[in-house]
Amino acid sequence: MNRYLLRARKYGVAAGVSLRNRLAYAGNFASSMATYALFIFVFSRIWTAVFAASGPAIAGYDRVMCIWYFIVAEVPMFGFGHFFHTLAQDMKSGQVAYLLGRPYSFVGYHYADGMGAALLEAGILLAEGILLGGLLAGALPLRSLVQLLAVLFSLLLAGSLQFLLQFAIAMTAFWFEENTAFFWIFQKIALVVGTLLPIEFLPEAAQRIVRWTPFPSLAYAPARLAVAFGPASGGLLLEQAAWVVAAAAVCRLVFGVGRTKIASQGG
């Protein structure tokens, strides 16, 4: 087997093993599926009430678009939103120390490990969302196969960015004893900026600021591509890709500096 193929294979196998591990218990997905369904139902009622009171469109979105926007925007949050807890637990328990002495890219291995299981969960949630959306708002407004592929690719980029940002936050444990607060702040900003509401619903000034942050790439981009695919969609994908590259560089840097600070005392 080619040397480079052998090198790449380890990450594929890691993703596969992680996926199998996730499948060990059928009930693993039950809680996120139930919460996701409840959120979709509640927000579909809210949007119905909002549009009944305010008119057919707000900032270019109608009721159906808003419901579908929410369904797609929540997929990265539910499907890829839990990496931090596993990583932080490994850091606090000292388990991370025992994962260092292996011939792999630590960031790459954890990416494969995290994404292997998360992709499956995100896929299941997306299928659930499409089913519920069809019942509550009518068919997903997809116009072409290109749009479908763009949405799926955008979700993959959103998931990757979620992983990388959460990885960087988890690695702050090299310097801070308790870093859950950082994740909490990150999570809440991500929720407000583009997940619960499209960015266009924010005040002008806030929109200008958030467009310079990675937050729109976490949920807004795939949701926008799903409900308003157009000439500007390519730019959103490029923006997401750029943030993924930048976040990967930050992770490598943070981990590279932080690994020398590991203080795993005792046996």
Add this chain to the structure above:
Amino acid sequence: MTAIRVEGLSKTFRTKTKAEGFGASLRGLVRPRWRSVDAVRGVDFEVEEGEVVAFLGPNGAGKSTTIKMLTGILVPTSGRAEVLGIESASRRARDRVRLARSIGAVFGQKSQLWFHLPPSDSFRLLGAVYEIEPAPLARRKAELVERFGIADYMDVPVRKLSLGERIRCEIAASLLHEPRVLFLDEPTIGLDVVVKREIRGLLEEAAKRDHVTIFLTSHDIGDIEKVCKRAIIIHHGAVIVDESMKELKHRALAKKFIGVKYTAPANLDLPGLKPLKRTEDAARFEIDTRVHRIEDVLRRLVERGEILDLTVEDESLENIIAEIFTSRSEEDARAASRARPTSALGPGTDSGGGSSDEPGGAP
């Protein structure tokens, strides 16, 4: 070739301390207090390729910290550690990968196997991580599965395996990529006597068949006697003994224990000897063989009456090591070590395992 070279290796941890009380907790938020803990202090030793070395010490002596520095997990505060010529603390990714490929590690209290999956999945993953081609991986896996007797467990989720079964799988997994140096940090912790014996046998076999250098920490004297040819004892973060198992066992001969029981009460006051235990018709003496000849003591005991039973025992290796461990300071331990000359002592002791007469590997 030198497999492990350690020079002046030190590691100091900085630990936050918290005083008692609410006020102290508040002050700690503003001005935290730190305490430095010297886990390892200027350790030096070398291990030749193919040696099987026991790295001993009481809890908190610095054993695991040293192993973590050798395996590249921790960065030393000062000094250097090299494994197979590669600096363990190297920041170069290429060196780290080379080191990782050359060594294997088993941490008895941490698992490298996926908890919810069968060992076969972890073997597949480890094979991929170490970039072993599928065909050689299958051959190596089959060989290890047979040797370690784990065929029946390969498809059972790790969480359902007993500790002994899991440790067998852990050690087999650590040998999958044919490492040249194997680090084992308390591999038999928590195992029963029978499983411990099996694991020791497997380690001995691994050392012989795979010519792997083994660096083993353990609290279990059985592990050390059975598997190792050399012992390095660390205490308060510093090496206090570094000698072959043969030499260490010879220390036992400096001390004998004689138990005697007479058919009737006897006068057991022997000039120069103080009994450890004594009744009217029985006593137990500790004899320093550098001061008293055994035959002289026995002759004097025979003269005191009609003997019903007589036992002569060596001091166990466990006791010798325990004495070194419990020495209150490094200096005490060194003094205790100096007080036991080994050169005049002859071979043969009942305290050792089968490997006592094999050549020691001290550099």
